[in-house]
Amino acid sequence: MLACVPVVWSQSAELDQALLDLNEGRYEAVIAELGKEVNSPDTAGVAVTTYLSAFLHSGRYDEGLDEAERLARRFSEDPFVHFMRGRLLARVGSHDQALSEFREAGGLRRNFWFNAIEFAESLQRLGNTRDVDQIASTILSAYKQGYFSTAADLTVAARASAMVGDFHNANAAFRQAYNIDPRNVDNLFHWATVFRTKYNEADARRTFSEAIEINPNRSDLRTGLALAIPGFAAREKLADEAISINSNDAGALSIKASISLLDGNYSEASTQIDRALAIDGSDLSNLGRAAAIALVQDDTLRVQSLEEKALAINARPVHFYITAAQDLSLKFRYSESLDYGLAAMRANPSSSEALAEAGAGLLRIGRADEARRYLDRAFEMDRFNLYVGNMLxxxxxxxxxxxxxxxxxxxxxxxxxxxxxxxxxxxxxxxxxxxxxxxxxxxxxxxxxxxxxxxxxxxxxxxxxxxxxxxxxxxxxxxxxxxxxxxxxxxxxxxxxxxxxxxxxxxxxxxSGHRVPRWFTEGLSVYEERKARPEWGRELDLQLYTALDRDRLHHLAEMDRGFTRPEFPGQVLLSYYHASKIVEYLETTFGPEIIPQILVSLRNGDDIGTSLEAATGQSLQALDASLFAMLGDERDAFRRVINGLPDLLGDGGAPSLADPESGGNNRFLQELRTGYAQLELGNLDKAEQHFDEALVLFPNYVDRGNAYEGLASIFRSRNDTEGLTDILERFLAVSDYGVDAAIELTQLYLDKRDTLRAATTLRRTVDVDPYNVESRRLLGDLYLSVGMVDKATGERRAVVALGPIDLARAYYELADVLFLSGDFFAAKRAVLQSLEIAPGFRDAQRLLLMCVDGTE
Missing domain, CATH: 3.40.30.160 (Collagenase ColT, N-terminal domain)
Structure with a gap:
């Protein structure tokens, strides 16, 4: 391994090649090249470390240990054999034995900095911070005295700096090493890891990726990159690649477990984390993940056993608690997550990571003042933590x-x-x-x-x-x-x-007692939107039925995958809609009481499959088949619209159907485009017929170039206010935006002196554009004219807050409505503010006198 090479030694051409092969991931070549050389008593330490590092980085831990033990029997006084045996033992979680080997190596060779940093890391995992600090200080003292000049040496110094929380010097040392040898993969790995732990994910991704370009066969590079990538699909892909390279990569297996946990696939999550712990049973983070997986399954005995094991390894198992806290927060288990975050802080009040997790947990549930206490302390200890800095x-x-x-x-x-x-x-x-x-x-x-x-x-x-x-x-x-x-x-x-x-x-x-799966609560929320306001419906029917045709909709048992690991552009948004259709089917088929029944079943500890089966009286497979049959029937009704469409699931996202070049071609689109062509020629009657037919075929199309806009244009040309009113009403019934249409419709209602409908229509613009001063002023007037004084007051306060050009009048109008409501003191304050801006404002002067009379 490059990090273990003192450059003062003379090296053969064969050894130089082996070093290059190790750095670039040709591990089999290294083993073949050095297999005989390491058996010679004259072998340099660099050959031993390079040879055994090939086993370490390829995941062949047992073989590597066998080789290290064989060499130790032959060369019991070789510090490099003990050093590498310690590294291999540490990788499989045998830290007590590893410490013994590191001590032996250190006793046999003075200033063995590569051994010292690995020794310190094993001590750190066991919670021996005092000795860790002492070793790191010794390394850094040598670094400051100028004894480190190679890239490998400087990487050791950088790791020691990071170990004691001096991330500024760590970054400087990593950069020095990079300037000397930009292709040193070990330096890139540790540098990227520090970036990731400090939430500088962009630099972490860049640095891990740079290392992978040099060495595509080192699995921990892909595992590290996976943890720095936000998308779960990409994260899982990298973890799978890491496992294909090294089936004993416990970190990659743990990532797989975390994603299965997120999916609600607890059996698979347990299998994956158990595999990880079989490789390294001392990894506190993986023990914490196992605890989270057990907790969501109400296996309290296993949770207790795992915590006891963590405490036996490290009396202050901060990362056990932090990982459990983070995993639980992603399962809506916010109270338990906070408990674990606070447990991490209690385990080690001097850990910036523990303080940060406790603070994040408190902030998550809205306890910002308490969160600040912990986050301030965390940031004082570690000013490189971008996450904590941003929260503060x-x-x-x-x-x-x-x-x-x-x-x-x-x-x-x-x-x-x-x-x-x-x-x-x-x-x-x-x-x-x-x-x-x-x-x-x-x-x-x-x-x-x-x-x-x-x-x-x-x-x-x-x-x-x-x-x-x-x-x-x-x-x-x-x-x-x-x-x-x-x-x-x-x-x-x-x-x-x-x-x-x-x-x-x-x-x-x-x-549900915080036990609802992601897909079910998202589907429920989207369905509740539609129930509340039909125009809020997220109409993705075309994409839904296209995905159904292509067999790209998930079945009930895998619904969460559509949210965590989308397989095509727009699948996450489509999954919201798909889930809402499932919830709608359940309620319309089995009655409204089925939804709370399912949620209560979840609260009582049943999983979603069991809850669905109990509520519906059907097996999950039968229910799934019924759902797909329902969707199939609905799809057939849309067949004339779906056929001839462009690829709605393609990499470019959903194209505009109104675009004649890329929008596809079918009966609906032909009617729509012909309507606009006739409108441009001035053939209003023919255009109206085609637009009407387009709306019959697909009334939910409200994007650019829709039929409603075409018909509205026709009715404006004819000065047909009845037709215009009707088409704007129909448009707003299926569009959750439509600010301009709502404002136009408001005026049409006012022309008919239908003030209440005008107010109701104009009010919906506040949901989309609450900053339109004229709309808010008019809405206040409309509320006042129908006797809704409180709402009128709210709108006039909004107008003042929006800072209109004529602020004096805005204050006056607010004072006027306050006076009407009988709040004379507030009216007096508002009118005085008006007069402060415009002292000669006569209406305001008169109102002030009235306010004074009212308060006397």
Missing amino acids: TLIDEYDSFTTVESENFELVIHSSEAAILGPPILEVAEEAFEAMSAYYPYVPEALIRIEAYNDADDFAVRIAGIPHLGLLGVAFGDVVAINTPGALPGTPYNWARTLWHEIAHTMAIGT
Whole structure:
């Protein structure tokens, strides 16, 4: 191994080639080249370490140990044989024996830095921090005195620096080593590992990838890269590649176990983690993963046994608790996750990693003030931890947030948006809670906490650790976090739908005792959206039935895979919709009581398969067959639309159907395109016929170039307000955005003096574009004209908060509605603010006199 080569030794051409082969992963060649040479009493230590390292890196641990023991019998005084035997023993978890070998090697050779760093790492795994610090300090003293000049030496110094938390010097030493030998794979591996542990995943990925280019046959490079990649499909692929290279790669097997745990495939997860522990039973992280897998299966005796084993290995098994905490958080087990995070901190209050995990667990459930105490301490110890630094920055941002409460909710929102979105958010939240409380038997112990972020970066930090990207909202049990439209400028986004979705998660997670599988709660939330507002339906019928035709929909037993390991673009989003169709089928076929029945069964410890079978009276296979039959029937009804479409599941994503070049061709598209062609020629009657036929074939198409837009254009040309009203109503019935259409329809209702419908229609624009001053002002006027004074007050407060050009009038109008509600003191404050901006504003002056009279 390169890290074990003192360059002062003379080397043969054959040994030089063996070193190159080891670095580039030609392990069989190394063994063949040095197999005879290591048996010579004149063999240099570099040959022994290179030869035995080939067994180590190829996963042939037992063979390597046999060879090391054979060589030890022949050369009992060779420090390099003892050193490598120690490394091989450490790799299989025999740390006590490994320590004995490292001590022997150190006694036989002074300043054996490669041996010292491996000795320290084994001590560290056993919790002997005092000796670790002493060894690391000795190594670093030699480094500072200039004794280390090779890339291999400098890698040792870098590892020692990282070991004592000096990541600045560690990075500098790794870079020095890289400058000397940029192809030293061992240096790249350890450097990338430090990047990953400090949450600098971009540099970790770059560095691991660079090492793999040099050595494609070293499995731990792929395992390390897998842990630095956010996507579970890519992570599993890398783990599989690592296992194909080295079937004894315990880290890769552990990754497989974690993904199976996420999928709810507990049997497979147990098998994989048991394989990992059979290779190295002392790995605290893998013991923690095994504990998490046992806990979700209610196997408390195994959990206790695993913890006792971890404590026997290391009296302060921080990584046992941290891994269990992290795995449990991904299974919605937030309370148990926090317990393990706090246990890690209690095990070693001086561990920055333990403090960080405890802080993250507290922040996850909304206890930011408590989280700060732990995170501050963690960051003081390790300022290179980007994850902790970002969380602290977020907590600092909370000084700019305000808290508003309603009967069942506590809303934490940026102060700049409190008046704009606070009342609408709480209104939607209470509506959702009232609707779902009617059939979900879950009563939160305290107010449900909603956190609304107007900064996408803040939101991303808040949801760190969640197994997916691009989310709009997240539910941590009774804590919900969502983006506001301010976080997503230029992106169509309906915050109300997202909030309803997340509150449905809260109810499902709570009812199930935090045991609901991912696919079921996602399907339930999407279905609850559709039930609440039909226009919120995530209509992906074309993609769904295309996937059905191609046999690319998952069966019930594997539904979670569609979320964790998508096999084609858009599969995650499609999986939400597919799961919602399953939930809808269950409710419509077996009655609304079946959903809470399934959730209660999960809470009682049954898995999802057993819960479904008990609730439906069908085997999982029979239920699966019924579901696919239902989808098949629905697909047949869409056949005229599906046939002739472009590849909706291709690498380029779903194309625009309105594009005549790439949008495919079928009866629906022909009618749509012919309609627009006739419209362009001015043949309005013919265009209307084709658009009408397109809507009969597929009324849910609302993307660019849809039939509703064409018909609306026709009705505007004819000045046909009845037809225009009808088509805008139909469009808004299937579109969850449609701000412009809603504003136009509002005016049509006002022309008919239908003020209530105008107000109801205009209100939906707040769900998508709450920052439109004119819409909010008009909505306030409409509420006032139908006697909804409280809502009118909310809208006028929103207008003031939006900072209109005529702010004096905005304050005056707010004061006016406050006066009407009888709140004379608040009205007086508002009108004084108006007069402070425009002292000569006569209407405001008159209102001030009225306010004074009202308060006397």
